[in-house]
Amino acid sequence: MNLPKKSLPYYLQGVLAVLLAIGGQISNQAAAQTAPINGQTWAYLVGAENYEKAGKLTYTVNDVRKLANALTQYGGANAGNIVTITDQEADRSRQPYQKSIMATLPEALKQAGPADTMIVYFSGHGFRDDAGKLYLAPLECDPANPVASGVPVAWVREQILACKAGTKLLILDACHAGADKGESSPSVSAKDIGDEFKTAAGVITLASSTADESSQIWQFKEQSLFSYWLTQGLKGHADTNGDGTINIDEIYEYVHGHVSQTAKVRFTRPQTPVRIVGPSITGVPTVLRLQPQALKQVVADMAEQLSGVMEERQLARLGVLEFTNDTKVGEMLGANFGLLGRYCSEELERNLTDRAAGKYQVVERSRLQEALKKNSFQLADFSSGDKLRQLSKTTGGMPVIARGTLFDRNGRTVSLRCKLVETEGDSTLASVGGIVQLNESEWGMLGRSVELAFNERFPAPVPGVEPVPIDDYVVNVADDKSRGPHPMENREFAFPLTFMVGGKQRMPVFKKVGEGNEERTECFLPVRAGEVLSIRVENRSGDLAMMRLLVDGLNTLPQKEVDKGVSTYVWGKRVNLADARAWILDPAKLRSKKKVWTINGFVTDTGAQGKLREFMVVDADQSLAARQKFTDQIGLITAAFYQVVPTNPGNTERGGDLGIGAGAERSADLTERNAEIGNMLSVVHIRYVDADTLKSH
Numbered sequence: 001m002n003l004p005k006k007s008l009p010y011y012l013q014g015v016l017a018v019l020l021a022i023g024g025q026i027s028n029q030a031a032a033q034t035a036p037i038n039g040q041t042w043a044y045l046v047g048a049e050n051y052e053k054a055g056k057l058t059y060t061v062n063d064v065r066k067l068a069n070a071l072t073q074y075g076g077a078n079a080g081n082i083v084t085i086t087d088q089e090a091d092r093s094r095q096p097y098q099k100s101i102m103a104t105l106p107e108a109l110k111q112a113g114p115a116d117t118m119i120v121y122f123s124g125h126g127f128r129d130d131a132g133k134l135y136l137a138p139l140e141c142d143p144a145n146p147v148a149s150g151v152p153v154a155w156v157r158e159q160i161l162a163c164k165a166g167t168k169l170l171i172l173d174a175c176h177a178g179a180d181k182g183e184s185s186p187s188v189s190a191k192d193i194g195d196e197f198k199t200a201a202g203v204i205t206l207a208s209s210t211a212d213e214s215s216q217i218w219q220f221k222e223q224s225l226f227s228y229w230l231t232q233g234l235k236g237h238a239d240t241n242g243d244g245t246i247n248i249d250e251i252y253e254y255v256h257g258h259v260s261q262t263a264k265v266r267f268t269r270p271q272t273p274v275r276i277v278g279p280s281i282t283g284v285p286t287v288l289r290l291q292p293q294a295l296k297q298v299v300a301d302m303a304e305q306l307s308g309v310m311e312e313r314q315l316a317r318l319g320v321l322e323f324t325n326d327t328k329v330g331e332m333l334g335a336n337f338g339l340l341g342r343y344c345s346e347e348l349e350r351n352l353t354d355r356a357a358g359k360y361q362v363v364e365r366s367r368l369q370e371a372l373k374k375n376s377f378q379l380a381d382f383s384s385g386d387k388l389r390q391l392s393k394t395t396g397g398m399p400v401i402a403r404g405t406l407f408d409r410n411g412r413t414v415s416l417r418c419k420l421v422e423t424e425g426d427s428t429l430a431s432v433g434g435i436v437q438l439n440e441s442e443w444g445m446l447g448r449s450v451e452l453a454f455n456e457r458f459p460a461p462v463p464g465v466e467p468v469p470i471d472d473y474v475v476n477v478a479d480d481k482s483r484g485p486h487p488m489e490n491r492e493f494a495f496p497l498t499f500m501v502g503g504k505q506r507m508p509v510f511k512k513v514g515e516g517n518e519e520r521t522e523c524f525l526p527v528r529a530g531e532v533l534s535i536r537v538e539n540r541s542g543d544l545a546m547m548r549l550l551v552d553g554l555n556t557l558p559q560k561e562v563d564k565g566v567s568t569y570v571w572g573k574r575v576n577l578a579d580a581r582a583w584i585l586d587p588a589k590l591r592s593k594k595k596v597w598t599i600n601g602f603v604t605d606t607g608a609q610g611k612l613r614e615f616m617v618v619d620a621d622q623s624l625a626a627r628q629k630f631t632d633q634i635g636l637i638t639a640a641f642y643q644v645v646p647t648n649p650g651n652t653e654r655g656g657d658l659g660i661g662a663g664a665e666r667s668a669d670l671t672e673r674n675a676e677i678g679n680m681l682s683v684v685h686i687r688y689v690d691a692d693t694l695k696s697h
Contacts, residue, residue, distance in 0.1 A: 039115030292437030338447025535607030
């Protein structure tokens with residue numbers, strides 16, 4: 001296996017301040033709202049494109065598809081509750097003709113009950129007859145005679161008023177720019193149509209533009225400008241308070257701000273969305289409750305939005321800081337989230353770099369870390385304009401920084417938000433985010449240690465009670481067990497770790513941290529700068545097992561990267577625990593009675609003549625209190641153990657297992673074997689700390 005020759009040594013970058021979980025509970029940022037979603041979300045979505053007698057439109061079908069996906073994937077709506085009426089429906093009765101709309105709209109509206117939310121969306125033309133009456137235009141509509149072939153807006157109003165839904169949202173994207181040329185009866189604006197609902201009790205209308213503006217088409221996004229930002233907001237970016245729901249204020253303010261800004265920067269004409277609130281609306285109705293997404297998906301969505309802001313505002317460079325979190329005693333780096341915040345920042349940085357394409361630069365992590373350390377940058381410094389300006393100056397000019405936050409973890413779900421903050425003036429240019437659903441291994445990055453018995457992975461059935469999903473159940477059990485003794489305190493632990501310094505065993509220290517429901521035992525390893533560390537792991541289970549071993553979030557095995565179709569293996573790479581390459585712990589491959597594997601450093605090359613770089617402790621200058629400084633010093637060893645699913649059971653003669661080796665830059669037998677990761681059996685975290693600091697606590 002050939003590795004990049006330019007790779008620099010990746011030593012353990014010091015001992016961080018180990019968090020003692022002061023205060024315990026994560027703060028709840030949810031804002032009080034009315035009409036929370038207890039029922040279902042229903043939607044009737046119309047996109048008319050290939051008009052027969054009026055100007056043809058583009059991307060309205062795509063607008064409907066994207067909106068339907070946002071409502072189902074991100075908003076949790078049942079796919080059967082979404083009625084789509086577009087040109088490309090196979091059934092003509094579901095295409096946007098006058099007869100189809102007037103037959104299907106009343107039926108769709110009847111489905112919603114008082115606890116439900118009903119969304120009606122129309123993207124297409126709107127016309128006015130000689131008497132001044134308004135019509136939505138189906139595909140066959142004649143602009144010169146909308147009475148005969150249009151759908152009366154007054155009739156639509158009656159149908160929506162008859163709907164029993166507790167929240168009714170009408171969304172209008174009409175009067176598309178460039179589509180009305182040559183027509184004897186120009187398309188009316190979304191605002192004109194929306195005004196017909198001013199007195200519609202219980203109805204809130206979002207219109208794509210004012211009466212004297214057109215609705216722009218964003219060719220690059222293959223959507224209308226309004227509908228693009230609408231769908232992005234519903235993915236979770238509009239959830240500015242991070243409470244997991246999007247209310248009407250949040251979606252309107254998000255869409256209004258982004259559409260106005262993008263129209264100003266990218267288009268020649270302004271566009272200003274409008275909100276019209278009918279009578280009998282109380283409080284701030286909720287539009288949808290966000291459904292958790294995969295961590296990588298949420299970070300990728302965040303990067304897409306932040307990249308767009310960088311382009312629109314023509315910002316040259318940005319830096320990405322480690323994600324922090326909120327606690328009762330204020331934000332603390334790493335509090336309650338272990339390695340996850342660091343991983344999120346690197347994943348966001350990677351996505352932004354991939355999207356930059358020469359339009360902006362992402363400050364290199366090493367340079368940013370040097371600047372943070374030189375300026376002793378802390379969380380409190382976000383309120384200091386001088387500190388932010390100095391940080392920018394030290395990096396050679398950095399007009400904005402991306403500052404992420406994790407909070408409100410409940411089992412597998414975590415809220416993520418990220419703000420793009422100016423270093424001149426401390427203004428927030430953008431706020432993006434979503435709700436994440438962690439997998440087992442990502443839960444393992446939170447810094448909690450647990451050993452799971454096989455029978456603890458399956459809930460006992462309770463008659464008449466809906467069973468909890470297995471993944472949720474396992475994480476809930478792991479959360480509960482992690483509040484007890486550390487697995488390393490258990491003499492019967494199947495995978496004990498021992499630590500060798502200078503050929504002698506270094507004993508860890510166990511201490512209680514946290515308070516109340518957050519109290520747990522942590523394992524601390526006393527070390528000093530300049531010491532060289534080895535990690536030994538024993539497999540007492542008697543079964544074949546796999547281990548993912550991270551030091552400060554860096555994989556101890558080379559990690560595969562693919563760039564433009566070319567695969568390389570990079571060592572010392574920060575990685576999601578769920579994606580990390582694993583060591584194979586096969587008792588049958590060791591002749592000695594004690595089944596022990598020794599890991600002496602970061603593996604740089606595998607194979608019969610593999611190489612590695614020693615674990616060396618440096619810069620052990622952090623306190624044991626809550627970490628406040630943005631440095632690259634994590635101080636956390638993570639070992640996660642898994643069952644094995646062999647991919648080629650018959651092939652057992654491929655050489656020794658990974659991990660038989662010792663010493664810096666020495667050859668070692670590091671031959672690979674084929675196997676797949678199964679269920680997680682346990683995960684342990686050891687926080688390494690300056691020995692003198694540990695004594696004082």
